[in-house]
Amino acid sequence: MSDFLSAAFEQFLNIGLLEWFGVITGALCVYLAAKENILNWPVSILSILTYIYIFYNAKLYGDTILQFYFLFTAIYGWYYWTYGQQKTQLKSERPVSRLKPKDWLVVFGTIAFFGFVAAQLLDRFTDTDVPWLDGYCTVTSFVA
DSSP: OOOHHHHHHHHHTOHHHHHHHHHHHHHHHHHHHTTTOHHHHHHHHHHHHHHHHHHHHOOOOHHHHHHHHHHHHHHHHHIIIIIIITOOOOOOOOOOOOOHHHHHOOOHHHHHHHHHHHHHHHHSSSSSSSHHHHHHHHHHHHHO
16 A cells, blocks of 8 residues: 555656646636636636647547547537527526436446447557557546
């Protein structure tokens, strides 16, 4: 356990300023969103752009693609918050619901299938060191 804590502490000390910027802007975005402050959108865009750079340079191409999806949704969210809330008939609140056991099978089956496909694509067409981990993490995020 001591070796694990030492390694974790060493990793913590090696976090660069760009990574800290991504973490801080990401946390600030969540805080601002909870406070229903429109500034959460530009702050989230700064965080996303930072993570696009970090993930791409770390050869985490699946996570990089996921960040582009987040970028699109952040731009859309900022636009909708600014211009669209009063001009649409869409109900902005959705009730919380639970998945049935049958639905969980569909979720896990979807993750298993598309995670395998993503990992294969990453393994064959990129220079990533972790195609399986990156593929499954990316697909799980999209499914969630």
